[in-house]
Amino acid sequence: MSTYVKNTSNASLTVRPLGAALGAEVLGIDMRRKLDQETMRLLNDIWMEHLVLVFPNQHITDLEHVEFTRNFGEPEIFHQDIIRSKSVREIFRVSNVDENNVLMPLSHPTARQVSLAQFWHTDSSYRAIPCTGSLLHGIEVSRTGGETQFTNMYAVYEALPERLKLEVAGRRALHDFEFLQKQNSLRPLTDEERAAMPPVWQPLVRIHPGSGRKSLYISPIYNEEIEGMPSDAGRRLIAELTEFSGQPQFVYSHRWETDDVVLWDNRCTMHQVTKFDADERRVMHRTTIVGDAAVVAA
Template identity: 70%
Template sequence: MSALTEATTSDLTVRKLHPALGAEVRGIDMRRPLDPATASALQAIWMEHLVLVFPSQNVTDAEHVAFTRYFGEPEIFHQKIIRSERVQEIFRVSNVNEDGVLMPPDHPVAQQVALAQFWHTDSSYKDIPCTGALLHGVEVSRTGGETQFTNMYLVYDALSPALKRLVDGRKARHNFGHMHSQAALKPLTEEEKAAMPPVWQPIVRQHPVTGRKALYISPIYNDEVEGMSADDAKRLIVELTQIAADPRFVYTHRWETDDVLMWDNRCSMHQVTPFDPRERRVMHRTTIVGQDRVMAG
């Protein structure tokens, strides 16, 4: 356990949540400006624990966006049906519309949001994927709806020698349109297809800050693997996903209202556990624009 985990850094108290990843951070009020020393300390804590939990953050969307800017530029999502109409940097992971009305389970937005119940890493389908994300629990569910995170550094380390030989130096395709083939979603518009053409990313990547190797897959977007038939590619992604889902590597977060979670998409995957779609669940996310192309590990 590191000094950052054991002690208080400035006014920050850090408590480890799982052996593999995840830490609760207290001593932050996201409504107030961060001084440079605190912002630097948070960055170091984030790199160590991959997922940070900030409890009791009763922030507005504007305050959420402003806090995100300490870590990078907030992304404006390319799909209007998910993006907030009121604060464009907010990505709405919600089965409730912006007028507060619960959507039926067969509503196109509710169906797309439900695909978060499969393992993925955000914006892997971009040439330069995002750095990370911050998710605010505005209305949380009690019938499920936990968010699970897996440490992809440890997943890569745990691969057998044969699997490492298979994935090292190989690329997988990340196709935003593939997600739409896995549910009865409205087809992408030509504008959306043009905005998000498929990209090929290394299956093993090197983190640009820590230098560590991590497995880099995103099963809801992966539809091809370099040098493999479609069936073999599908089997490989399934096998790697099963390893990533091992409880040794997974932290499960049970939400409380006004929790804010921040995670590193360069070395983790996440998914949401199922919940009753008749229960309101409103989560607002900001996404940190990436700075670096994926570097092969």
């Protein structure tokens, strides 16, 4: 698909598709300004079509980032102090630089947890009502890697071999934030953190509330087991589904430029970050849009 233009009475949006599977760049949005309803409806339609939108040259503050997020819904407040911004609590700091502007060694607990974004996942799947989407602002971007890869889970589900479709049909996976900690020897959760995010069962195949389409719904860094299967067999199935999902025909890989903001739909995509030099600063600030309904099984 080639570049196209969509107009409203107050805006002209230029849309440039970025990959065959998903992703588009959108010009004509200034995130420092609130969107009118007509433009918001158009932007949402473009988002639903392309799943991942890139807005370049957005010179925004954290407060402007949060305010723009409210066009889509309320921002989540992350349940751990370790990554949540101390100055703007809606900001999730995907950063290897601390709030005193000091590069953290890879052994630092926060840097270790942030580095686990280098594995496929979808945000907030461990909540009873998961988020709808996320917006990530590239403040200091990497040149030694650090691309964000997105995979189209509609297309993944549609392409699953019949054997795997039968395996996932009617089943649920356990999504447990603490599984991330246990698998990677991270700092144990506090009692308060554990109580805030108890494990939840989510269907392996979900219906998107906007499009009505089916997608595979896994988040491998949080998936401890699959309902009705021995633990080892369940984890093998998750590993097989993850490998299948990461095939190039399903993936768009975004190479960041400073002040890119990327919006993605967590209900029908997964994402991961490619490796980069741990001595290179990478400062990314994310907001996450509160979900409005529990996951609906296909």
